Amino acid sequence: MANISVSLPDGTQRELKQGATAADLALDIGAGLAKAALIAEVNGEEADLNKVLPDGAAVSIVTGDSDKGLETLRHSTAHVLAQAVLELYPGATFAIGPPIEHGFYYDFAMPEDETLTEENLEGIEEKMREIITADQAFIRGEVSANEALEIFSDHPFKCEIIKVADSSEVQTPDAISFYRNGDGFIDLCRGPHVPSTGKLQHFKLMNVAGAYWRGNEKNPMLQRIYGTAWASKKQLKDHLFRLEEAARRDHRKLANELDLLSFPDELGGGLAVWHPKGSQVRKLMEDFSRQRHEDGGYEFVYSPHIANAELFRTSGHLDFYAEGMYPPMEMDNGEYYLKPMNCPMHCLIYRTGTKSYRDLPIRLFELGTVYRYERAGTLHGLMRIRGFTQDDAHIFTTEEGLAEEIAGLLEFVISVLEAFGFNEFTFNLSTRDPQKSVGDVQMWDLATSALEEALDKHGLLFDRKEGDAAFYGPKIDIDVSDAIGRSWQLSTIQLDFNLPERFSLRYINSSGERKRPVMIHRALMGSIERLFGILLEHYAGAFPTWLAPIQVAVLPVANEHEKYAKDVIGKLEAEGIRCEFLRADNPLGKRIRDVKTQKVPYVLVAGGDDTANGTVGVNPRGSEVERDVPLSEFIGRLRTEVEERL
RNA sequence: GCCGGGUUAGCUCAGUUGGCAGAGCACUUCUCUUGUAAAGAAGAUGUCGUCGGUUCGAUUCCGACACCCGGCUCCA
Numbered sequence: 001m002a003n004i005s006v007s008l009p010d011g012t013q014r015e016l017k018q019g020a021t022a023a024d025l026a027l028d029i030g031a032g033l034a035k036a037a038l039i040a041e042v043n044g045e046e047a048d049l050n051k052v053l054p055d056g057a058a059v060s061i062v063t064g065d066s067d068k069g070l071e072t073l074r075h076s077t078a079h080v081l082a083q084a085v086l087e088l089y090p091g092a093t094f095a096i097g098p099p100i101e102h103g104f105y106y107d108f109a110m111p112e113d114e115t116l117t118e119e120n121l122e123g124i125e126e127k128m129r130e131i132i133t134a135d136q137a138f139i140r141g142e143v144s145a146n147e148a149l150e151i152f153s154d155h156p157f158k159c160e161i162i163k164v165a166d167s168s169e170v171q172t173p174d175a176i177s178f179y180r181n182g183d184g185f186i187d188l189c190r191g192p193h194v195p196s197t198g199k200l201q202h203f204k205l206m207n208v209a210g211a212y213w214r215g216n217e218k219n220p221m222l223q224r225i226y227g228t229a230w231a232s233k234k235q236l237k238d239h240l241f242r243l244e245e246a247a248r249r250d251h252r253k254l255a256n257e258l259d260l261l262s263f264p265d266e267l268g269g270g271l272a273v274w275h276p277k278g279s280q281v282r283k284l285m286e287d288f289s290r291q292r293h294e295d296g297g298y299e300f301v302y303s304p305h306i307a308n309a310e311l312f313r314t315s316g317h318l319d320f321y322a323e324g325m326y327p328p329m330e331m332d333n334g335e336y337y338l339k340p341m342n343c344p345m346h347c348l349i350y351r352t353g354t355k356s357y358r359d360l361p362i363r364l365f366e367l368g369t370v371y372r373y374e375r376a377g378t379l380h381g382l383m384r385i386r387g388f389t390q391d392d393a394h395i396f397t398t399e400e401g402l403a404e405e406i407a408g409l410l411e412f413v414i415s416v417l418e419a420f421g422f423n424e425f426t427f428n429l430s431t432r433d434p435q436k437s438v439g440d441v442q443m444w445d446l447a448t449s450a451l452e453e454a455l456d457k458h459g460l461l462f463d464r465k466e467g468d469a470a471f472y473g474p475k476i477d478i479d480v481s482d483a484i485g486r487s488w489q490l491s492t493i494q495l496d497f498n499l500p501e502r503f504s505l506r507y508i509n510s511s512g513e514r515k516r517p518v519m520i521h522r523a524l525m526g527s528i529e530r531l532f533g534i535l536l537e538h539y540a541g542a543f544p545t546w547l548a549p550i551q552v553a554v555l556p557v558a559n560e561h562e563k564y565a566k567d568v569i570g571k572l573e574a575e576g577i578r579c580e581f582l583r584a585d586n587p588l589g590k591r592i593r594d595v596k597t598q599k600v601p602y603v604l605v606a607g608g609d610d611t612a613n614g615t616v617g618v619n620p621r622g623s624e625v626e627r628d629v630p631l632s633e634f635i636g637r638l639r640t641e642v643e644e645r646l
Numbered sequence: 647g648c649c650g651g652g653u654u655a656g657c658u659c660a661g662u663u664g665g666c667a668g669a670g671c672a673c674u675u676c677u678c679u680u681g682u683a684a685a686g687a688a689g690a691u692g693u694c695g696u697c698g699g700u701u702c703g704a705u706u707c708c709g710a711c712a713c714c715c716g717g718c719u720c721c722a
Contacts, residue, residue, distance in 0.1 A: 105717095117650060118716090209717030210649025217719045221649050224717070252714095256657075265653095265695070265713045321722050341722065375647050375720060376713095384721080470722065494722095521722095558679040584679060593683035607681050619682055627681080 004055035016053065023049040023195065026061045036063040036231075038199060039072050039192045046072075048140055048192045064231020074099035076138065076194045077128075077203050077229040081106045083185040084127035085225070089114065094187070095157035095213060095222055102239060103203075103228035107211055109157070109220070116223045121205040124225070128203070135198030136181040140191055148176040151186060157213065158188055202236040203229035245484060251533040252381040254541040258598060260549075263381075270379040270386035272529065277549035280578070282532055284547050286367055288419065289391045289525065296412055298365035298393055303345030305369060309335040314502055315344035326373045342368035343496075343521055346394040347503040350517075355507040360517060361397035361405050367528065368392045382533030389528045395520040396505065399446060402518055406454035406493065409522060410476075413491050416524045417480055419645050420535060421544065424481035427460050430468035437471050439497030447495045447518070448474045472498035482538040490531065494521040542599040542621060546642045553580045553595040554616075557588055557607035564611040568604060568631060575635055577642075592619065602638070 002018045006025065016025060022040030026033045026049070040047050041060045046068065053059060062069045078097035081104070085092055091111030097104060110116060143151065145162055152158035162176060179193055180186045194200065205227045213219035230236040247253075255261050260278030267273065274282060293300070309328060312318045317325065317340060328335035339345065346364045355362065369389045378384055397405045414425065429451055432444045451474055455462050462476070469475055473495035479487045496519040499505075506514045525531040535543070545551055552572055556565035562583060569579045580600070582591045588605065595603050605617035609628065618626045618634055640646075 115650070119651095207716055208650060211718045212648075215719075217648070221718075223649070226717080263714085267713095269713065317722075324720085324722070343722095372721080377647065377649095377718080378720065379714090472722090555682085556679095557681055560679080586680085587678090587685055588680055588682060590680095590684050591682095596683055603682075605682060609681085617681065625682055 004053065006053055006055075006057045006059045009058075009060040019052055021050050021052055022047065022059060022061065025053060025059060029061070033061055033063070036065075037061045038063055038069045038194045041068070046192050048138070049195045070229075070231060071099045072192060072194060073200065073231060074104040074229045075189075076197070077200045077227060078104035078106050079138070079179065079181070079185075079187055079189070079193070080128050080131050080197055080200060081124070081205070081225060081227060082108075082187060083131055083182065084124050085116075086185065088124060088127055089116075093155045093157060096161070097187075103206070103226060105211075105224050105226045107157075107213070107222040107224045109222050116208050116225065118208055121208070121225070125205050128205075131182060132197045132200050134182065135196050137196045138193035139180045140177060140193075141180060142175040142177050145176055148178070148188065151178070152188070161188060200229065202231065202233050203227055204236065204240070242484070246486075246537075249484070249537040249540045250381075251383075251536040254536050255382070255533075258541055258549075260536070261382075268386075269376060270374055270384070272382065272385065278532070280549040281543060281547050282528060285525070285528060285532065285535075286391075289367065289416070289528075292412075292416055293365045293391075293393070296363075298363040301346065301349055301364045301366050303339070303342060303349075303366060303368065305371070306336045306338055307344070308333075309337055311344050311348075312337055312340075315341075315347070315499060316502055317341065317344070324372050324374070326371055338371035339368075340370055340372050342366055342370060342390065342392045343394055343499060343519075344503075346392075347499055347505060347519075350394075350396050350505055351503055355396075355517070357398055357507055357509045357515075360507055361395050361401055363393055363395045365391075365393040382529045385527075385529060388530065390523045391525045391528060392521075392523050395522065396500075396507075396517040397520065398507070398509070398515070399443075399518055402447065402495075402520075403450040403453055405520065406450050406476075407457050409493055409520070410454050410458050410460070413478060413493070413522075413524050417478070417490065420531070421538060422480040422482070425460075426479040426481075426487065427455060427462035428465050428468075428477045428479070429455065429462050430465045430470075430475050430477065432469050432474060433467035433471070435467075437469070438501075439473065443497055444474065447497070451476050451493070451495070470494060472496045482534065483540070488534050490526050490534075491524045492522065492526070495519070496521055542601075544646060545601045545638065546645045548599075548601050549578065550580045550595075550598070550600050551578045551638070551642075552602045552604055553582060553600045554604045554606060555582050555588060555591050555595075556584050557605060558584050561606050561608065561611055565606040568606055568616060571631060572635065575639065577635075577638060596621070602634075604634070 003015045004018055004020065005013050005015055007013050014025065014028065016028060022042065023034065023037065026037040037049055039062045040049055040051060041062055042051060042053065042057050064070055064073055075098065078099065082094045082097055085108055086094060089110060093109050095107040095109065097106030148162045149159055152162065176188065177190055178186055179189045179191060181197060205225060207226050209224045209226065210221045211224040213222055228236070228239055230239060255278065258277065259275050260281065261272050261274045263272050309318065321340060325340045326338045328337050349364055350362060367389050369387060371387045374384055374386050395405060417425070431448055437444065455476065475492055475494035477489055478491040479489045481487055500516045500519050505517055507517050509515045554565045554569050556562045565581065569581055572579050582595065592603055599621065601621045603619040605619060610616050613628065615628045615630050616634060618629045
């Protein structure tokens with residue numbers, strides 16, 4: 001029999017018998033690989049393992065170690081989910097079920113009078129395990145569109161997919177591919193799939209959710225089951241552990257446990273009250289922001305929380321964002337709205353008096369509280385709320401001054417974010433969408449290249465998001481990575497050619513001509529409330545000493561040491577250190593436990609030796625206890641730590 | 647806004663197949679006076695989210711609303 005030769009990713013060649021499949025190749029390379037193999041890549045195209053290899057092909061065997069392998073594994077698991085649901089719930093029909101980050105989902109429409117709830121997941125999972133234990137082979141097939149419509153005649157969503165010519169589920173317009181496994185479960189699918197259900201051992205169904213068909217809220221709502229799937233038991237376990245870790249850090253839980261803030265029902269959805277400790281932290285964040293802006297050449301302004309509708313007509317907010325604004329209040333001379341943004345107010349401030357090019361750039365800063373009517377279902381702790389405060393500034397500059405201003409801004413943003421313990425940033429540059437934009441193209445080009453140059457100048461890598469800009473100008477968004485690797489969009493630098501026009505803003509240039517300034521909207525923290533939530537999760541509630549609401553707890557060993565302990569507190573407070581005193585009405589261990597659960601950075605214990613020697617026992621958060629530390633030494637260390645924001 | 651789940655003491659949660667509800671922690675008082683993550687005893691604590699309906703009787707069943715959770719959609 002003739003042989004064929006294929007090349008492997010490492011460049012080596014392998015002889016195989018004519019008609020050999022990718023699975024044969026894997027086995028030829030090694031039993032371990034054969035077992036781990038999920039799919040193959042043949043001449044750059046993903047294929048099932050049972051694909052017969054053409055002579056001369058470049059082949060690589062894909063396992064669960066790669067993203068592609070995992071994706072396939074998850075996709076196959078989604079098929080098994082659909083198979084289980086359709087078997088368990090006659091009359092249910094299925095829509096789509098793709099792999100996603102960490103897992104997969106599948107959307108279903110349940111028969112009338114039936115709904116899936118999380119209680120059903122256990123039974124579905126059990127059925128899936130049966131299917132997996134049966135080790136059913138996934139078998140690919142192709143039919144014409146008409147035949148496919150016949151096969152899926154009971155499943156309207158599938159028929160809709162078949163009818164859409166450019167659907168990614170369909171391989172070519174005249175052949176529809178599908179996969180079959182078990183006793184007749186069949187699903188439309190481009191593939192490839194793992195060879196058999198036995199490969200799908202490490203999965204877990206997570207939750208049930210609603211999802212619109214094709215993601216459009218005008219379409220019917222389906223029921224979506226989310227699951228996670230991995231190549232090994234360990235990976236699955238690690239993933240579930242990471243989810244638990246995120247839950248442990250949940251800012252809503254920590255805010256409650258650490259007595260930082262609350263969301264009383266009577267206040268209404270998406271509105272918080274800040275308790276003294278949360279307010280202390282927030283105040284420190286705000287003070288820091290103010291200090292940095294003062295140093296950075298910003299002028300401070302204030303503006304009211306409500307404004308006449310006329311203002312928001314001028315700014316265009318009522319035309320474009322009325323749905324996101326609180327409904328109007330009827331008042332004597334018209335309608336008033338809660339402000340959803342500070343920019344119109346800042347434009348009014350700029351507009352007073354005549355501005356010369358010599359005055360620019362003008363940088364107006366405000367910790368401005370805005371109110372947005374977020375839809376009820378979108379609220380989420382501090383991350384998405386209806387009243388929040390932006391570290392908002394509007395910079396008015398000349399076209400010529402734009403590039404320099406942006407460059408300075410980038411530096412400024414990064415230095416502020418770094419103070420909050422972030423050191424990994426992602427930059428996104430959003431450019432013009434020709435379909436919806438105002439201002440002339442020349443202006444856009446100038447502004448976009450100013451943004452781009454500024455990024456280049458600082459050697460910052462960035463992703464270009466073509467057409468992602470707001471209608472009024474291009475922007476740079478900055479994301480940070482937190483302590484557990486999650487990404488948060490915090491800062492934004494947006495250019496605006498629209499508002500200066502709408503408010504008729506001007507300056508006089510050096511030739512005595514009236515010119516339009518360019519406006520830059522920029523927020524570094526974004527929303528103070530949201531950043532507070534992010535920091536709470538980032539630090540897992542253990543705020544660094546400079547931000548901690550209580551920095552030091554002082555505990556006398558016994559009542560007789562109370563006077564000395566209070567002297568210690570007096571000295572600390574004289575240094576501006578935030579202290580708490582716990583009298584000796586409980587065992588020392590108990591009191592230490594109490595303050596440790598509150599994540600106080602330093603516990604000082606004051607006993608007999610200390611009283612005699614002017615020392616303290618220092619029990620720091622996260623490191624070893626140190627006895628007999630002279631108080632002055634401790635104060636010195638703490639001062640350094642606070643000043644350097646360690 | 648839409649789909650699903652939920653709301654019981656300050657917190658975390660159990661419970662009542664319809665007969666005025668319970669634990670742990672926290673709190674208060676007393677005793678103990680402690681050297682680095684939970685001393686002991688006693689005590690107080692609830693419109694069982696709100697409003698309506700069914701019922702002799704509703705925290706429990708039904709409905710509306712509010713708020714929360716998981717998603718979808720949205721996010722200037």
